[in-house]
Amino acid sequence: EAQVTQNPRYLITVTGKKLTVTCSQNMNHEYMSWYRQDPGLGLRQIYYSMNVEVTDKGDVPEGYKVSRKEKRNFPLILESPSPNQTSLYFCASSRWTGGTYEQYFGPGTRLTVT
Amino acid sequence: DAKTTQPTSMDCAEGRAANLPCNHSTISGNEYVYWYRQIHSQGPQYIIHGLKNNETNEMASLIITEDRKSSTLILPHATLRDTAVYYCIVSQAADQTGANNLFFGTGTRLTVIP
Numbered sequence: 001e002a003q004v005t006q007n008p009r010y011l012i013t014v015t016g017k018k019l020t021v022t023c024s025q026n027m028n029h030e031y032m033s034w035y036r037q038d039p040g041l042g043l044r045q046i047y048y049s050m051n052v053e054v055t056d057k058g059d060v061p062e063g064y065k066v067s068r069k070e071k072r073n074f075p076l077i078l079e080s081p082s083p084n085q086t087s088l089y090f091c092a093s094s095r096w097t098g099g100t101y102e103q104y105f106g107p108g109t110r111l112t113v114t
Numbered sequence: 115d116a117k118t119t120q121p122t123s124m125d126c127a128e129g130r131a132a133n134l135p136c137n138h139s140t141i142s143g144n145e146y147v148y149w150y151r152q153i154h155s156q157g158p159q160y161i162i163h164g165l166k167n168n169e170t171n172e173m174a175s176l177i178i179t180e181d182r183k184s185s186t187l188i189l190p191h192a193t194l195r196d197t198a199v200y201y202c203i204v205s206q207a208a209d210q211t212g213a214n215n216l217f218f219g220t221g222t223r224l225t226v227i228p
Contacts, residue, residue, distance in 0.1 A: 002158070033215075035218075037218075038218065042201075042217070042218040042219045042220055042221070043158065043216075043218035044218075045215045045216075048215065058215055059215065061146060067175065071125055088155060090157050090158070092157075098141075100146050100148075100163060100205075101159075102160045102163070103150075103160060103216065105157030105158045105159070106157050107156060107157050108156065110155075
């Protein structure tokens, strides 16, 4: 089954404790991205990756890192989490349709930083 | 920044067609109209997209006005499982080497009533 998976689905952590949220897709897509969703703000893009070893900042990259060492994986790293990074996070993988992208989203990771 | 305007909420009777409007009066010639939906904090789900012509797939139809300043997403026979937040998004066409950052605003909350 074609899918995007994220782990963990739920995480409660404390300020300053490094964490990684994993994202994996089995569709051989080149384009992947991370979003965060906050009430009243919709989804905002954090980082995206056009291909292996190619990443770039989205709209709200501060406090986050990413890496793309393999095509299927795109982990999101919070080196020193803070309470304002409490949010619902989505990873997305995109299929090129010859003019635009269709994005396929993972199930989400709900992160709470205390 | 939001380029679209959608009603905050709508109701639709089960089995009837749900017509979700979207205004995008500042759309430019190379911008696509996308529709996604999000069911109760799950990952957003791609529905359909279009440039100029009306489009139909197994999920929905997209009707774009001739001047492209507005569009309507049609779910032909709404079911209870269609209750979700529906996002209308306008975004530039991407080439395969470019970013595809979709701005998700606050969308329309569609409630399908039994």
